[in-house]
Amino acid sequence: MPETPRRAVGIAANRYGNRPTMKDVAARAGVGLKTVSRVVNGEPGVTPETERRVQEAIDALGFRRNDSARVLRKGRTATVGLVLEDLADPFYGPLSRAVEEVARAHGALLINGSSAEDPDREQELALALCARRVDGLVVIPAGDDHRYLEPEIRAGVATVFVDRPAGRIDADCVLSDNFGGARAGVAHLVAHGHRRIGFIGDMPRIHTAAERLRGYRAAMEDAGIAVEDAWTSLGATDPWRVRRAAEQMLSGPSPVTAVFSGNNRVTVTVIRVLAEQSRAVALVAFDDLELADLLQPGVTVVAQDAAAIGRTAADRLFRQLDGTQIAPERIELPTRLITRGSGELPPAD
Amino acid sequence: MPETPRRAVGIAANRYGNRPTMKDVAARAGVGLKTVSRVVNGEPGVTPETERRVQEAIDALGFRRNDSARVLRKGRTATVGLVLEDLADPFYGPLSRAVEEVARAHGALLINGSSAEDPDREQELALALCARRVDGLVVIPAGDDHRYLEPEIRAGVATVFVDRPAGRIDADCVLSDNFGGARAGVAHLVAHGHRRIGFIGDMPRIHTAAERLRGYRAAMEDAGIAVEDAWTSLGATDPWRVRRAAEQMLSGPSPVTAVFSGNNRVTVTVIRVLAEQSRAVALVAFDDLELADLLQPGVTVVAQDAAAIGRTAADRLFRQLDGTQIAPERIELPTRLITRGSGELPPAD
DNA sequence: CTGAAAGCGCTTACAG
DNA sequence: CTGAAAGCGCTTACAG
Numbered sequence: 001m002p003e004t005p006r007r008a009v010g011i012a013a014n015r016y017g018n019r020p021t022m023k024d025v026a027a028r029a030g031v032g033l034k035t036v037s038r039v040v041n042g043e044p045g046v047t048p049e050t051e052r053r054v055q056e057a058i059d060a061l062g063f064r065r066n067d068s069a070r071v072l073r074k075g076r077t078a079t080v081g082l083v084l085e086d087l088a089d090p091f092y093g094p095l096s097r098a099v100e101e102v103a104r105a106h107g108a109l110l111i112n113g114s115s116a117e118d119p120d121r122e123q124e125l126a127l128a129l130c131a132r133r134v135d136g137l138v139v140i141p142a143g144d145d146h147r148y149l150e151p152e153i154r155a156g157v158a159t160v161f162v163d164r165p166a167g168r169i170d171a172d173c174v175l176s177d178n179f180g181g182a183r184a185g186v187a188h189l190v191a192h193g194h195r196r197i198g199f200i201g202d203m204p205r206i207h208t209a210a211e212r213l214r215g216y217r218a219a220m221e222d223a224g225i226a227v228e229d230a231w232t233s234l235g236a237t238d239p240w241r242v243r244r245a246a247e248q249m250l251s252g253p254s255p256v257t258a259v260f261s262g263n264n265r266v267t268v269t270v271i272r273v274l275a276e277q278s279r280a281v282a283l284v285a286f287d288d289l290e291l292a293d294l295l296q297p298g299v300t301v302v303a304q305d306a307a308a309i310g311r312t313a314a315d316r317l318f319r320q321l322d323g324t325q326i327a328p329e330r331i332e333l334p335t336r337l338i339t340r341g342s343g344e345l346p347p348a349d
Numbered sequence: 350m351p352e353t354p355r356r357a358v359g360i361a362a363n364r365y366g367n368r369p370t371m372k373d374v375a376a377r378a379g380v381g382l383k384t385v386s387r388v389v390n391g392e393p394g395v396t397p398e399t400e401r402r403v404q405e406a407i408d409a410l411g412f413r414r415n416d417s418a419r420v421l422r423k424g425r426t427a428t429v430g431l432v433l434e435d436l437a438d439p440f441y442g443p444l445s446r447a448v449e450e451v452a453r454a455h456g457a458l459l460i461n462g463s464s465a466e467d468p469d470r471e472q473e474l475a476l477a478l479c480a481r482r483v484d485g486l487v488v489i490p491a492g493d494d495h496r497y498l499e500p501e502i503r504a505g506v507a508t509v510f511v512d513r514p515a516g517r518i519d520a521d522c523v524l525s526d527n528f529g530g531a532r533a534g535v536a537h538l539v540a541h542g543h544r545r546i547g548f549i550g551d552m553p554r555i556h557t558a559a560e561r562l563r564g565y566r567a568a569m570e571d572a573g574i575a576v577e578d579a580w581t582s583l584g585a586t587d588p589w590r591v592r593r594a595a596e597q598m599l600s601g602p603s604p605v606t607a608v609f610s611g612n613n614r615v616t617v618t619v620i621r622v623l624a625e626q627s628r629a630v631a632l633v634a635f636d637d638l639e640l641a642d643l644l645q646p647g648v649t650v651v652a653q654d655a656a657a658i659g660r661t662a663a664d665r666l667f668r669q670l671d672g673t674q675i676a677p678e679r680i681e682l683p684t685r686l687i688t689r690g691s692g693e694l695p696p697a698d
Numbered sequence: 699c700t701g702a703a704a705g706c707g708c709t710t711a712c713a714g
Numbered sequence: 715c716t717g718a719a720a721g722c723g724c725t726t727a728c729a730g
Binding site for chain 4: 026031032033034035038045046047050069071072073074075
């Protein structure tokens with residue numbers, strides 16, 4: 001005898017395997033379809049005896065309500081979508097988890113998608129989620145034009161942008177205070193005696209990168225320091241590019257004595273390069289890192305609260321879904337400077 | 350004049366806002382419903398002129414196909430579910446991303462859910478995903494009894510367990526070689542002269558924790574070392590518990606000279622405790638950590654490849670969905686010992 | 699090349 | 715307390 005197949009195949013298995021439906025349950029229990037629906041959904045108005053018969057049929061048949069059909073009739077999917085850059089990035093894990101928790105509190109599930117920082121893929125993903133009629137959408141923008149979402153928003157899809165503002169449409173967004181955080185971080189270096197301070201950041205078309213650079217420039221101006229071209233470098237965050245940028249501003253006739261790192265990807269490589277230097281170079285980094293306090297010296301950071309950002313965005317999303325008419329708003333969350341040693345090193349001139 | 354409402358409200362907005370349907374498109378274009386369906390799905394057999402008219406109506410109305418309805422008719426949702434412990438844990442981010450990439454290659458979206466290590470929540474989540482008729486399910490078990498999934502699997506839901514095997518049912522699972530990895534890691538410490546080696550791990554009911562402890566015991570037995578009770582400690586991975594466990598085995602009349610850490614959560618705290626010790630204690634840790642190579646000394650680890658695990662599981666899932674009849678299999682992926690210094694410290698007796 | 703009818707598995711609105 | 719009919723927005727199977 002051949003081994004038992006792990007699931008039914010053939011003609012009967014085309015759709016959802018061969019699952020029993022409410023109709024099957026009704027037939028077996030000898031009741032009407034609507035009565036089954038009542039029992040399944042815990043609606044009142046069913047005799048205990050009838051309920052027992054229906055429940056028996058449900059158990060015997062292994063019936064589970066098809067929410068996919070339910071959704072079609074009810075009009076709400078109890079699903080929200082999250083389009084982010086890369087789930088493997090340690091910043092997005094906690095953010096996603098926070099969105100999930102809020103969704104869960106509202107009885108909704110979360111569909112995740114990674115855009116890989118590609119605007120086309122962001123759009124493709126967001127629209128695929130809309131085609132599945134998610135109730136709401138949290139988007140971490142990869143692109144800078146979100147007019148493609150206008151018809152969806154008009155049709156009722158709640159939408160909140162996170163980490164970076166929406167492009168060319170008016171919509172809710174939840175951001176960190178990138179400008180203020182960077183400014184404070186650089187001011188911290190200035191306060192510790194640095195004047196030649198480098199900035200290494202992400203590609204300038206990314207909003208957070210631009211804002212942090214702006215914060216850097218503001219702090220330098222506050223201190224009356226003229227920024228030299230060689231001190232700033234924006235571009236891809238791959239180790240190779242960042243290493244070259246760091247090495248360049250650390251060499252030459254008047255090298256920087258301190259570096260402000262624009263995000264967690266950049267920081268990882270900058271730390272490596274600084275460890276190889278013969279003299280001590282100060283470092284303040286945007287984004288906290290696990291183990292940052294255990295390095296020698298500990299890494300001084302401007303920390304964002306990824307979970308708080310996710311929570312705030314999701315709260316806002318469900319407020320939209322409550323039907324309350326609220327004007328689009330830009331919510332900025334504060335950052336926190338955590339001093340651990342690397343940012344308090346004096347200039348090694 | 351009041352500000353323009355951001356989306357329609359009232360009677361017409363109950364279901365999916367007030368989106369146009371194929372019927373609306375058909376009416377506007379003056380064609381039949383099926384013709385619209387043909388155009389939307391790029392099926393052949395439509396005059397260029399007809400297609401143009403339909404496309405015009407689609408654009409004018411802002412029509413987007415309702416995949417929710419499509420799914421009901423087609424029987425496949427092109428969605429897979431992933432139930433994991435906690436998306437905020439750095440191990441699961443890359444794993445989830447890998448599953449997503451494979452799903453994407455098969456045209457499917459991914460619904461994520463965190464069980465928070467709670468068996469009831471795992472079951473609730475997995476069954477909610479089944480109710481939405483996901484085509485397949487990747488589950489990182491929190492509980493140890495998965496018989497509740499039997500009817501679903503029989504009904505055709507492809508299922509793969511990851512990181513820990515399924516409980517009380519026969520199903521595909523993809524695991525790391527926890528036993529072999531831990532054994533090799535501990536043997537590495539033995540090879541560097543240690544005999545009094547501690548083990549701090551997760552709760553013993555968790556499969557990976559039990560397997561790694563087994564690996565530890567095997568390595569010790571291989572070396573002819575009798576393990577003392579005070580050397581092993583399994584339990585919650587919160588900093589408080591781990592700190593106490595570490596401090597205890599590092600004190601007393603015959604303290605351990607080396608520690609094997611059972612997972613990334615444990616390691617973070619163990620490193621902190623070791624940094625406070627006056628003498629150097631060797632450390633080998635299961636799971637790699639970002640920046641582990643930059644600590645002093647670098648942390649020697651037994652690394653798992655989270656992305657490879659996710660990829661393997663997802664591949665397996667879609668192989669099941671291809672309809673190929675395959676017997677449930679247990680796939681074990683190798684781990685890799687990465688030496689960085691902490692595991693090569695000699696005993697400080 | 700085109701479209702009317704039936705049906706996917708539920709819920710809604712209603713009548714008994 | 716119970717259930718038959720209509721409908722959610724699509725696709726399938728078929729006929730012209």
